[in-house]
Each structure stands twice: as structure tokens, then as C-alpha cells.
Amino acid sequence: MSDITFYTNPQSRGQIVRWMLEEVGEPYETQVVEYGEQMKAADFLAINPMGKVPVVVHNGQVVTECAAICAYLASAFPEKNLGPAEGDEAAYFRWMFFAAGPLETAVLNRSMGWEPEEKQQATAGYGSYKLTLATLEDFLSNNAYVSGDSFTAADVYVGSHLDFGLMFGTIEPRESFTRYMENLRGRDAYKIAKQKDMALMPES
Helix, strand or coil, X not given: CCCEEEEEXXXXXXXXXXXXXXXXXXXXXXXXXXXXXXXXXXXXXXXXXXXXXXXXXXXXXXXXXXXXXXXXXXXXXXXXXXXXXXXXXXXXXXXXXXXXXHHHHXXXXXXXXXXXXXXXXXXXXXXXXXXXXXHHHHHHCCCCCCCCCCCCHHHHHHHHHHHHHHHHCCCCCCHHHHHHHHHHHCCHHHHHHHHHHHHHCCCC
């Protein structure tokens, strides 16, 4: 019996966690939570009071927020080598949480029609969409992975943001981004995760 329960909806950021779970390769149970009443029902709110997915429950412990789930699973299963190698911890945490903070915020704000004016950029934290993308672009121009020479959970998280952004047009298709994603999309776990989520999509 699996000791990992994964609460998700295929039309959500749960796709990030699905990919991470497939990279981990341990058995897990999927519970699809529908938007609306089911996601706001008392039994689900008891698990996540925010009333949103994804959520992972591992050995009775609740983990929410995609970046936290990816980092947690890498730590919980160290034998899978999805955490940073010795000496690569700084880049691992830097870029995972760069994606969770500046990147996601900059892209989401812009997609909703708001970008900070110059005098607002210090307060916004990420500065601007242009600066945020340029910072990541510069790093990926010289690095195949986010942390050292090996694929890690940070690549799942950073890669997922770029994957969604490039797919939906909210991130500009710059050369370093497309090259990075071509590499990640070739991974077996990525392909399996996408197949599983696509199979759960509602019929149009």
C-alpha cells in the first residue's frame, strides 16, 4: 500500500508535482479533486485550508505548495539523487525559489495585465518581467541544469514554469529556454507524468 497520497486536478499546478512523483518513482495514490464544491468541501479543507491543489500527504504529513513539495520529496527520498550534490546547494535553492517567487509572480502579473512601473519595481520585489526573464536566460545560457551537472528537483520546478509559459505564450521563447526544455521534455518521467494527466483531462 502506498504511503503517498497525491491530491490534484489535471488542470492545475498538480502537473508539476506529478512530474516530481514520477521522477521519485515510488508508488503513490492519486485523488482527483474537482474545482468548485469538492475543492472547498470540509473534508478537503481539513487537509488544506487554502482549498487548492496540489497536496501531498506522506506518512501522515501534509505538504502543500509546489516548490515545497518538490524540495520535500527530494529530501524524503535521498537515494533517488534528486537533491543537490555537495557544493551545489546554493544554486539548487536559489533557482527553485527564484521560480517560486520572482518568476511566477512576474509572469502571472503580466498575464493578468499588470506590470509595475519603474517607481514600483523595488516594492514589487521581482523588479520587472524583462529583468526576471533576462536573469534566468543568462544563467541557462551557460548551464544545462539548475544545480551543477545533474538533474534535480529544482529542474522539475523551474522546468515546469518554463514548460507552461512557453506552451501558453506567457514566457517568450528564448534560445536558452527552448534548449533547456528540449532536454527536460525528453525525460521518461516527464513523458509518463504528462500521459497520466492527459488521461484525466475532462472530455471537451
